[in-house]
Amino acid sequence: GAVVSQHPSRVICKSGTSVKIECRSLDFQATTMFWYRQFPKQSLMLMATSNEGSKATYEQGVEKDKFLINHASLTLSTLTVTSAHPEDSSFYICSALSKASTDTQYFGPGTRLTVL
Amino acid sequence: AQSVTQPDIHITVSEGASLELRCNYSYGATPYLFWYVQSPGQGLQLLLKYFSGDTLVQGIKGFEAEFKRSQSSFNLRKPSVHWSDAAEYFCAVGPTGTASKLTFGTGTRLQVTL
Numbered sequence: 138g139a140v141v142s143q144h145p146s147r148v149i150c151k152s153g154t155s156v157k158i159e160c161r162s163l164d165f166q167a168t169t170m171f172w173y174r175q176f177p178k179q180s181l182m183l184m185a186t187s188n189e190g191s192k193a194t195y196e197q198g199v200e201k202d203k204f205l206i207n208h209a210s211l212t213l214s215t216l217t218v219t220s221a222h223p224e225d226s227s228f229y230i231c232s233a234l235s236k237a238s239t240d241t242q243y244f245g246p247g248t249r250l251t252v253l
Numbered sequence: 254a255q256s257v258t259q260p261d262i263h264i265t266v267s268e269g270a271s272l273e274l275r276c277n278y279s280y281g282a283t284p285y286l287f288w289y290v291q292s293p294g295q296g297l298q299l300l301l302k303y304f305s306g307d308t309l310v311q312g313i314k315g316f317e318a319e320f321k322r323s324q325s326s327f328n329l330r331k332p333s334v335h336w337s338d339a340a341e342y343f344c345a346v347g348p349t350g351t352a353s354k355l356t357f358g359t360g361t362r363l364q365v366t367l
Contacts, residue, residue: 141296169353180343180357181297230296234352240285240304242352244297 140164141233143245150221151253158216158248160231166211167233171242172204175228187214211236221252255280255346259358267366268336274329274361276318276344285347286327287355288318292340300342302352303327314338339365 140163150156160170169188173181185206187193193206203225205217214233218225228249232242256279266272278284285304289297301312308320318329327344344358 143296171353178362180359183355186353228294232297239351239353241287241299241302242355243299244289246296247294249294 139243141243141245143231143248145248147249149251152222153220155217155219156221156250158229160214160245162212162233166236168236169234170208170214171232172206172216173230175230223252226250226252255356257344257346257356257358259344259361261361263362265364265366266334269333272331272334274342276327276358277325278327278346280346282349285352286320287345288329289343290340334365336365336367339363
């Protein structure tokens with residue numbers, strides 16, 4: 138149980154285009170989902186917290202207009218990187234808190250974004 | 254503010270040897286503590302967690318961790334390492350009562366030699 142999926146696993150795009158990453162909780166309802174960014178050989182940096190049906194809360198220094206987050210249902214959150222640039226290339230990981238139990242974050246497998 | 258320190262960036266052990274990965278945290282109250290493992294190019298898998306009670310916590314894959322309040326530590330241990338344990342290990346701390354707002358350490362990369 139407690140499986141989180143992400144799609145796509147890898148994406149390559151041209152500079153200036155937008156990319157959408159999906160995060161789904163497959164076997165549980167997630168009231169809260171988190172989006173992290175991880176640079177090579179570094180730790181996870183929390184970008185934003187999204188709650189179902191409400192606006193996401195962004196961490197300091199994260200551009201809201203560049204990283205659009207939508208949490209449309211209890212099982213789906215999306216991250217859209219708008220007008221992507223090479224510096225946005227990174228590994229993006231989502232996680233989810235179960236509605237039934239908020240004591241553990243379950244992580245997705247991550248999405249590798251490369252912007253050319 | 255909460256913080257986590259993993260002093261060892263990289264550790265190499267021989268297969269079959271014992272392992273201890275260090276984690277020190279800073280938090281005003283009793284924290285929630287976690288150990289996650291990340292294989293290359295993958296997401297994070299929960300190894301174990303501590304909320305309260307018995308300070309020695311058992312996890313998956315034969316790992317255990319001990320919470321020591323006096324030392325603000327939550328070190329991860331395994332008696333006999335397997336080659337498949339080679340990965341990145343992250344310690345994380347969260348506020349009391351919830352796993353929201355986790356703060357991660359910088360990770361320890363474990364290499365296992367045969």
